[in-house]
Amino acid sequence: MNTATTGSTGMNVPVAGGTAGAVSYLPKSAPVGCGCDDVNNRHRLISVVAALSRIAHLVPPVTDHERLPLWQATGRTLATALRAQDRMPRFDHSAMDGYALNAADLAGQGPWLLPVRARHAAGEMRAKPLDQGTAARIFTGAPLPDGADCVVMQEKVARKGDCILLKVPPATGDNIRKAGEEHEPGDEILPGGSLLTPRAIAAAAAAGAGELEVRRKVRVVLLISGAEIVATGGHAPTGGQIWDVNTPMMRSVLDRPDIELVRSDAIPDDLAATSRALAQAAETADLIVTTGGVSVGEEDHLPAAMGRIGGKTHFSGVAIKPGKPVSFGTIGNAFWLGLPGNPQSAFVTWMLFGEAILRQLCGRADAPPDRRFAALDRDLVRKPGRREYRPAALMATGPTGRATITCCQRINSGQVSGLARADGLAILPERSAFFPKGTLVEFLPFHER
Numbered sequence: 001m002n003t004a005t006t007g008s009t010g011m012n013v014p015v016a017g018g019t020a021g022a023v024s025y026l027p028k029s030a031p032v033g034c035g036c037d038d039v040n041n042r043h044r045l046i047s048v049v050a051a052l053s054r055i056a057h058l059v060p061p062v063t064d065h066e067r068l069p070l071w072q073a074t075g076r077t078l079a080t081a082l083r084a085q086d087r088m089p090r091f092d093h094s095a096m097d098g099y100a101l102n103a104a105d106l107a108g109q110g111p112w113l114l115p116v117r118a119r120h121a122a123g124e125m126r127a128k129p130l131d132q133g134t135a136a137r138i139f140t141g142a143p144l145p146d147g148a149d150c151v152v153m154q155e156k157v158a159r160k161g162d163c164i165l166l167k168v169p170p171a172t173g174d175n176i177r178k179a180g181e182e183h184e185p186g187d188e189i190l191p192g193g194s195l196l197t198p199r200a201i202a203a204a205a206a207a208g209a210g211e212l213e214v215r216r217k218v219r220v221v222l223l224i225s226g227a228e229i230v231a232t233g234g235h236a237p238t239g240g241q242i243w244d245v246n247t248p249m250m251r252s253v254l255d256r257p258d259i260e261l262v263r264s265d266a267i268p269d270d271l272a273a274t275s276r277a278l279a280q281a282a283e284t285a286d287l288i289v290t291t292g293g294v295s296v297g298e299e300d301h302l303p304a305a306m307g308r309i310g311g312k313t314h315f316s317g318v319a320i321k322p323g324k325p326v327s328f329g330t331i332g333n334a335f336w337l338g339l340p341g342n343p344q345s346a347f348v349t350w351m352l353f354g355e356a357i358l359r360q361l362c363g364r365a366d367a368p369p370d371r372r373f374a375a376l377d378r379d380l381v382r383k384p385g386r387r388e389y390r391p392a393a394l395m396a397t398g399p400t401g402r403a404t405i406t407c408c409q410r411i412n413s414g415q416v417s418g419l420a421r422a423d424g425l426a427i428l429p430e431r432s433a434f435f436p437k438g439t440l441v442e443f444l445p446f447h448e449r
Contacts, residue, residue: 016429016441045319048352048387054314055328055356059335061363062286064216070205073196075257076214077362082190085208087180091126092144095175099157099164100148101135103172111167113160120145135164144176151175183207193365217260218361221281222250224266225274225292225302226341245343245416246291253350254289258362269293275305282309282331286361289354292341295325302327302338311336319430321386322411323349328357335361343416348389348425351444374403374426374443380435382410387430391422392443405443422446 065079094100099116106112117134120127122141130136130147138144138151150170158165183189189207190200196212204212229244230237237243247264254261262284267277274293281288293302294316306313306329313329316338320326322345327338337354339346359368377395382388392405407426408418424445428435435441 016427016432016435016439045317045324045386046315047319051315051318051326051328051353052356055353055360058314058330059357059360062215062218062361065213066216067211067213069211070201070209073212073214074198074201076196076212076217077258077364078190078192078194078196078200079213079215079363081188081192082204082207082209082212084183084185084187084189087184088182088206089177089179091179093122093177094120094138094140094142094144094151095177096151096153097139098151098154098175099135100130100138100144100151101170102130102132102148103150103170103174105133106166106169110169111165112169113163113165115163118145149173149176191365193363195364195366215258215363217258218358219260219262219284219286220254221262221285221288222247222254222264223277223281223288223290224250224264225269225290226266229266246339246341246346249343249347249416250289250291250339250350253347253354258358269301271301271304271308274301275308278302278305278311278331278336279309282311282334285334287357288331288334288336289339289350290336291339291346294327294338294340306331306336318349319386320349320352321388323352323389324386326353328353344391344412344419347416347419351425351446352389369444369447371427371442371444372403373440374405376426376435376437376439376441377404377406378437380407380409380428380439382428382433382435384431384433388428389425389444390428391418392424392426393421394423394443402440403443405441 068076100120101114105114114133114135116137117131118127118136120136120138120142122139124142126143127136127145130145132147136145136148144151149172151174152164152166152170153175156166156168189203194200196204196214224244224247226244228241229246230241232243232248247266251261251264263281265277267274278288290302293300303313303316309331311329311331313327316327317324318326322342323340325338325340326345326349327336329336329338335357337350337357339349339354355369374392374394388411390407390411392407395404395406397403405423405426424443427442427444
């Protein structure tokens with residue numbers, strides 16, 4: 001266990017495993033390698049870092065583009081850099097309601113009395129120049145008349161008939177937005193690969209764009225396996241049946257602007273049927289997402305089905321808890337992500353690996369989701385050997401400004417109620433077994449859209 005100094009008190013706080021670095025999306029220069037941790041070599045599991053590195057190396061962006069009106073582009077990925085068509089602002093204008101004047105006209109000791117000889121509102125053409133020794137009534141957004149070099153807030157003057165009385169002289173440039181101070185024609189406003197958030201849409205509109213070139217949606221096929229599952233909302237499960245959690249959970253995860261869910265099907269626990277479903281999905285999908293069937297049981301047919309249809313598996317099994325059987329491969333031009341069948345495992349491995357694959361397919365260039373350090377609110381003991389991603393809830397920030405989290409004391413990959421109460425995932429390094437209260441661990445917040 002390492003220690004780090006934190007907060008204004010300078011106290012040494014234990015830090016779990018030093019720099020974890022496991023959930024960062026790696027640059028394409030990172031080594032692909034086996035990446036297996038020594039403790040896991042005998043299990044043929046690769047590390048989270050190695051798995052993400054393989055995804056980064058193997059998954060290119062989709063190449064097709066389309067043009068969309070601004071209001072339809074939210075949540076999509078900008079395909080090429082957006083540049084300004086004009087300067088912004090287009091002209092010098094007032095930043096508030098008040099009076100435009102020339103600061104040099106206020107000579108000697110105040111107060112000063114200036115006649116108001118003009119009135120300028122937003123949207124009007126630039127009026128005649130300001131006469132020396134006069135002021136003009138001006139409103140927010142109105143062009144600044146020639147001869148004026150400042151605007152005095154209306155609250156800082158007293159109106160005396162057709163004149164204004166000033167007691168404090170303004171400075172040149174006060175309350176003026178200068179032409180081109182935000183950008184000039186040709187300036188890059190948004191780089192290619194930007195996620196088009198409402199803030200980015202506003203910047204594009206200010207740059208004069210009516211449409212944006214975006215990457216097309218990623219085509220996804222969702223295949224849910226498991227003979228024991230029954231749809232929610234219908235007849236109650238009987239015998240060995242259980243509710244189908246993965247279909248609604250994954251359909252919700254995939255309901256986003258940059259994804260086209262081509263198909264969502266249940267597949268039987270049968271090798272021939274699984275092989276047919278994968279082959280058919282590969283004909284139309286960029287990404288095939290499956291849940292269940294990736295472990296080593298006799299009813300887990302996905303690994304054999306991949307071999308039968310000529311697919312290539314790039315990793316099968318990661319040193320992670322929950323979600324050890326998670327697998328990744330290619331079938332023709334389609335990528336395959338095999339998530340475990342237990343719902344918590346499926347959610348966690350999607351968050352780590354599914355989101356990484358989507359970022360690659362979308363050609364995203366912005367920073368991946370941020371992580372932070374947070375202190376554990378109690379002692380935590382667990383079995384070492386795999387990197388754990390444990391649901392955790394944020395608690396009140398302490399006097400040092402450090403966030404505190406509370407974790408469940410053990411992971412049950414089949415349970416999801418803890419996910420609903422959590423704010424993110426606490427990351428527990430592979431080799432640590434005991435985490436005393438106050439230990440700093442990495443915390444990966446949920447980022448639901």
